[in-house]
Amino acid sequence: MSETFTFVIDDKEIEGCFGQTILEAAEEAGVYIPRLCHLKGLTPFGSCRVCTCMVNGRAMAACTQPAAPGMIVENASERVTEIRKSLVEMLFVEGNHFCMFCERSGDCELQGLAYRFGIAAPRYPYLFPERDLDASHDDIFIDRNRCVLCGRCVRASREKDGKHVFGFVGRGPAKRVQVNAEAALAETKVAVTDEAVAACPVGAILKKRTAYRVPVGERRYDHEPIGSDIEKRRTAAAE
Amino acid sequence: MNHENTSQRIVIEPVTRVEGHGKVTILLDEERKVQQARLHIVEFRGFERFIQGRPYWEAPVLVQRLCGICPVSHHLAAVKAMDLIVGVDRLTPTAEKMRRLMHYGQTFQSHSLHFFHLVSPDLLFGFDADPVIRNVIGVAKSFPELAVQGVMMRKFGQEVIRCTSGKKIHGTGAIPGGINKNLSLKEREFLRADADKMVAWSQAALKIAKDYTAEHLATLKDFGSFDSSHMSLVGPEGEMDLYDGRLRCIDADGVKIFDQVDNQRYMDHITEEVRSWSYMKFPFIKSLGPDKGWYRVGPLARLNACDRIDTPLAEDERREFAALTGGQPNQISMAYHWARMIETLHSAEKIRELLDDPDLQGSELMAHGERREEAVGIIEAPRGTLIHHYRVNEDDQVTMANLIVSTTHNNTPMNLAVEKVAKDHLSGVEITEGLLNRVEVAIRAYDPCLSCATHAMGQMPLSLQLMDHEGRLLDERKKG
Known part of the structure; x- marks a missing residue:
């Protein structure tokens, strides 16, 4: 076992190992740091910044910043939550997220974050960008209206599936997820069982013909806010 | 209102106690006789367009957003079409009965809402009563027991919808080929507890509508009827x-x-x-x-x-x-109310009957078949026949949608009712609020849902305009 040390998150002493990020060490200790682009088992990416914490007084992404002895991390404070709320609101307005009919509603990490943060409506104007759908594949479809550019599909396809099906093209507002084919997803090697398909945190990459199978009331975030599973570990450990 | 001119155009805008936004224009000639009266639906929405390109399984959940009053109708009409798209001609008994229960729950709540909240003020207080009391608050004050029944009946219907679709409004229960849940024993017992009472209350409400029709038959026979x-x-x-x-x-x-x-x-x-x-x-x-x-x-x-x-x-x-x-x-337009309450009783009886059916606790929820390209789903929504027609391409995207909504079928009849009432009651007389309300009463008989009918956007209520023979606006009535 690697050497351990302690650091502080919100006045609580946390144990960490060298090589762990702040987010990983926090998670192990049952402290939930909100995140979107981070997915356990994939290389940290640091693109969404939802896991932003104040580390020794400076804003840093907890998913990429290694934990270090004596660090003072501010996670659940009002000012940090305010930063995260703004980031999530910006994600909402820069895409076309219509939760009311989206099949990932109740099971969507972006929506889950909005509920956790108490976001009733974004304070920024909607951009209503023109985005397209790729329904060419028999079993999978991409709805870019809902893509938050977290890159989880890109990394999962590369690191887990060994396929390189997804990648980013364009810059700034023009940036989007592209598939490794002349035209559309049907021409790629993607399979419905790929980790890349399961990795999408929102309703952008979906398995066809599976929508709304889970009734309202039984969906992942219908009764408990996102992150509750991690926080329960801490409660369980305390007992 | 002002009446200083000799030739007039009356506008009722918005028409109240209807679902949706519309207006009525009444054109008077130089002798103040009604020349023409029209119900204009001034909303526009375009659901048929923006469903295009979306995956077909989204349609039942997306198009129900047309309406918050009877979304279940659109949910079910769309899913009936999509059942056929996925090649399912016959649902499992559990799926069909769950959907029927959902639909009867909706008919029950929608009819109750219309009768108690929108129409009963006209029937209980009279067309000419002071508008200050001729409303749902007035009913609650003067007939508290009845008002409570109206609220509780609507609530019961909404609970039936929740137990079958997951939510009281805009649920996701029906999916192409079946349903996503059965009725738990707990839900069944919860609904059963009130089922008999709902039948009894429906009978009492029906009696009000029936007695009203009998009592006023001489007037109603001609009132907006054809x-x-x-x-x-x-x-x-x-x-x-x-x-x-x-x-x-x-x-x-x-x-x-x-x-x-x-x-x-x-x-x-x-x-x-x-x-x-x-x-x-x-x-x-x-x-x-x-x-x-x-x-x-x-x-x-x-x-x-x-x-x-x-x-x-x-x-x-x-x-x-x-x-x-x-x-x-x-052919009596106002007999819609009586007919509506017979259907309310029918729905209550059906709900009670279905709750005793063990198929609702079945576990076979989905059926499967061969994909098709085009299908039509038709249902009797609370307001009438509702037609959903879709074409879906081989990539599972909707390429065409045509919705013929209940209120759309009733477009010409509502216009005739408006014109008849206007000609019979407004020609050559001093126009009063009570007289204008008669025009709205005739429209309300049809329980129109104007936002559904145009698949439209915008504010809800409706208006009335009075125009002279040269099309000049003379009088306008706006509410809401």
Whole structure:
């Protein structure tokens, strides 16, 4: 076992190992740091910044910043939550997220974050960008209206599936997820069982013909806010 | 209002106590006689367009957002079409009965809402009563027990919807090929606890509508009434069926124009035309043409078109209803209310009957089949026949959607009712609020849902305009 040390998150002493990020060490200790682009088992990416914490007084992404002895991390404070709320609101307005009919509603990490943060409506104007759908594949479809550019599909396809099906093209507002084919997803090697398909945190990459199978009331975030599973570990450990 | 001019255009805007936004314009000639009266639907939404490109399984959840009053109708009409798209001609018993329960719950709540909240002020206080009391608050103050029943009946219907679709409004229960949940024993017992009371309360509400019609028959016979054809779905033996069946249309004498028409062939018999002054289309029976081919839908049409009702209490009431006109179609616009309450009782009986059916606790929720490209789903929504027609490409995307909504079928009849009431009651007299309310009363009989009918956007209420013979706006009434 690697050497351990302690650091502080919100006045609580946390144990960490060298090589762990702040987010990983926090998670192990049952402290939930909100995140979107981070997915356990994939290389940290640091693109969404939802896991932003104040580390020794400076804003840093907890998913990429290694934990270090004596660090003072501010996670659940009002000012940090305010930063995260703004980031999530910006994600909402820069895409076309219509939760009311989206099949990932109740099971969507972006929506889950909005509920956790108490976001009733974004304070920024909607951009209503023109985005397209790729329904060419028999079993999978991409709805870019809902893509938050977290890159989880890109990394999962590369690191887990060994396929390189997804990648980013364009810059700034023009940036989007592209598939490794002349035209559309049907021409790629993607399979419905790929980790890349399961990795999408929102309703952008979906398995066809599976929508709304889970009734309202039984969906992942219908009764408990996102992150509750991690926080329960801490409660369980305390007992 | 001002009446200093000799020739006038009256505008009622918005028309109140209806679902949606519209206005009425009444054109008077130089002698202040009503020349023309029209109901204009001024909303526009475009659901048929923005469903294009979306995956077909989204349609039942997306299009129900047309409405917050009877979204279940759109949910079920769309999913019935999508059942066929996924090649399912017959659902599992659990799926069909869960959907029926959902639909009866919705008919029950929607009819209750309309009767108690929107219409009862006119019936209980009279058309000319002070508008300060002629509203739902007035009803709550003067008839508290009745008002509570209205609220509780609506609540019961909404609970039925929640137990079958997951949410009281805009649930996700019905999915192409089946349903995503059965009815738990806990949910069944929860609903059963009130089922008998709902039947009893429906009978009491029905009595109000029936007695009102009998008491005012002499007036109501002419009030916005006219001969017309009537269309609805009926079951294989001509029985009333709100969830499924085939199309039947009868003429003003009760003679069948068509019967047992396959839903997929509705276009062989019905088509629509557009007129410049309304966002709502005008459907008509092809064989009779646009001038004579219009017809009515909804509770009155369903009572006229069906041969019987398959629940005992509602069937007794239907017989009494039919006896009034000697078995001939009832053409009294205001009899919609009576018919609506017979359907409320029928829905309550159906809910009670279904709750005893063990199929609702079954576990076979989905059926499967071969994909198809085009399908039509038709349902009897609370306000009448609702048609959803879709085409889906091989990538599972919707390429065409056509929705013919209940209120759209009733477009010409509502305009005729408005015109008749305006000519009979507003010609050559001093226009009062009570007289203008009569125009709205006639519209309300049809329980129109104007936002659904145009699949439209914007604020809800409706308005009335009075114009002179040269089209100058003379008087305008806006509410809400």
